[in-house]
Amino acid sequence: MILEAVYLFIKPELASKFEADFAKASQYISSIEGYLGHRLEKCLEVENKYLLLVDWNTLEDHTIGFRNSEAYLEWKKNLHHYYDPFPVVEHFETVFENKKQ
Template sequence: MILEAAYLYVKPNLATQFESDFTKASQYISSIEGYLGHRLEKCLEIENKYLLLVDWNTLEDHTVGFRTSAAYLEWKKLLHHYYEPFPVVEHFETVFKNKKP
């Protein structure tokens, strides 16, 4: 499994509309082969800062499968105009994991 992570900085006074559009856009990302799940976290300390976390089966499921799809164009249309600056997207793989029993 690959974890995609991106800090999203939403332009001032647009957080409520962004959150609404993000909910709508979620149908597009979740329709992609290799998509496993995602969540959007809102920062408590910094206004208009969010953390997007997406689980993918493989890196290519995101970088090729999603980013070259018609679904990505809809995602982009709904969300990309909210960001300032545009987010840096990074990918991670687990090297250690522990959970409380």
């Protein structure tokens, strides 16, 4: 599994509109083969800062499957105008994990 992690800085006073549009746009990312799940976290210390976490089966499911799809064009149309600055996307793989049962 690959974790996509992205800090999103949303233009001032657009946070609630962004959150609503994000919920609607989620249908596009979740339609892609290799998509496993995602969540959006809102920062408590920094206003208008969010963390997007997306689980993918493989890196290519995101970088090729999603980014080259019609679904990505819809995602982009619905969300990219909220970002300032445009986010840096990074991918991670687990090297250690410990969870309380």
